[in-house]
Amino acid sequence: MRALTGISELDSMLHGGFMRGDVTLIVGSAGTGKTTLALQYLVNGATKFNENGLYVTFEQMPAQIYRDAASFGWDIRKLEAEGKIRVVCTSPPVLVQFIESRSPIDAIIDEIKAKRIVIDSISHLETFIPPSVLRSELYRVVNHFKMKGLTSVFIAESHEVFGNSLVVTGTGLSFLVDCIILLRIVEIKSSLRKALTVLKIRGSDHDKQLREFEITPQGIKIAAAFAQYEGVLTGAPRKSFTEETVSAWTKAFVGKT
Amino acid sequence: MNEARLHELSEKLIGSEIKAELLNLFHMNPGILDTVESIARRIGRMPKDVETEIATLVELEVLRKERFGDLDIVSLNMEKDKEIQRKLAELIEGGAKE
Numbered sequence: 001m002r003a004l005t006g007i008s009e010l011d012s013m014l015h016g017g018f019m020r021g022d023v024t025l026i027v028g029s030a031g032t033g034k035t036t037l038a039l040q041y042l043v044n045g046a047t048k049f050n051e052n053g054l055y056v057t058f059e060q061m062p063a064q065i066y067r068d069a070a071s072f073g074w075d076i077r078k079l080e081a082e083g084k085i086r087v088v089c090t091s092p093p094v095l096v097q098f099i100e101s102r103s104p105i106d107a108i109i110d111e112i113k114a115k116r117i118v119i120d121s122i123s124h125l126e127t128f129i130p131p132s133v134l135r136s137e138l139y140r141v142v143n144h145f146k147m148k149g150l151t152s153v154f155i156a157e158s159h160e161v162f163g164n165s166l167v168v169t170g171t172g173l174s175f176l177v178d179c180i181i182l183l184r185i186v187e188i189k190s191s192l193r194k195a196l197t198v199l200k201i202r203g204s205d206h207d208k209q210l211r212e213f214e215i216t217p218q219g220i221k222i223a224a225a226f227a228q229y230e231g232v233l234t235g236a237p238r239k240s241f242t243e244e245t246v247s248a249w250t251k252a253f254v255g256k257t
Numbered sequence: 258m259n260e261a262r263l264h265e266l267s268e269k270l271i272g273s274e275i276k277a278e279l280l281n282l283f284h285m286n287p288g289i290l291d292t293v294e295s296i297a298r299r300i301g302r303m304p305k306d307v308e309t310e311i312a313t314l315v316e317l318e319v320l321r322k323e324r325f326g327d328l329d330i331v332s333l334n335m336e337k338d339k340e341i342q343r344k345l346a347e348l349i350e351g352g353a354k355e
Contacts, residue, residue: 094325
């Protein structure tokens with residue numbers, strides 16, 4: 001029923017992983033860890049859960065992905081040689097075309113018996129496919145993956161690093177996908193930290209907290225919630241006026257009067 | 258003898274700068290499945306400059322070009338590539354022994 005990401009804290013937040021056959025959107029600005037999270041989902045699938053996966057990249061070259069993955073101890077070339085993971089580098093029109101006729105991408109999905117797929121990134125589709133047909137083409141891609149029984153992760157780049165507004169994507173993709181994970185950089189005490197939250201899961205409850213996370217040499221590690229802060233999603237949170245601070249304030253000033 | 262065959266094969270494979278760039282691109286990134294236009298962009302060249310070089314590599318069967326829908330998709334023929342690499346290694350080894 002569920003496809004575990006293998007990141008235990010995230011699986012808890014998702015109440016047991018992604019719903020099998022669902023499409024999850026990972027949204028974040030540059031440097032938030034979208035690719036790392038998606039790769040970790042594929043690598044864990046192949047190494048821990050016996051679920052092979054396909055990584056489709058439009059811009060980043062596979063050589064760069066192999067190198068970046070190696071820094072987390074993930075040997076993608078070895079997993080490719082074992083037929084557990086494949087990295088395909090292509091362009092958006094090829095991805096859309098492959099649904100119309102049996103193409104090498106479909107052949108790879110069948111060959112490695114892929115259960116997981118990552119598309120990096122959906123933002124590139126927006127630059128190649130006319131806006132008038134983009135949503136319907138995305139709808140077709142989403143449904144094609146569902147019909148093939150794949151649990152998919154789409155990466156979307158958010159141009160806004162900080163700010164009050166939150167636009168997930170400009171294409172209405174957030175309505176087509178089943179789950180949305182938002183990654184955001186926040187400034188706390190003059191240092192940049194990373195926040196993760198699950199915005200929605202269709203048909204399931206989930207943890208609604210904003211959690212701090214780090215990119216460690218082993219991959220994504222999710223920590224506790226930003227309990228003492230408000231406005232974290234704006235990128236510039238302020239400390240909450242907690243019961244603890246109210247009590248300290250009362251003791252310090254009110255009690256003296 | 259070996260030297261002549263080695264020269265002929267390497268001339269066919271990497272007889273131009275663009276062919277060498279293409280081979281390097283596909284060896285470093287064997288998962289490329291793309292159109293000529295996109296491949297040209299990936300090596301910072303114009304499609305018209307890359308087209309004939311890709312055609313030569315397709316003729317040598319190092320690359321594959323297949324039509325899907327209305328797109329021609331180019332990919333690395335891994336078996337043939339390995340075979341050619343093996344042949345080159347043998348020729349180089351043979352040349353060293355002569």
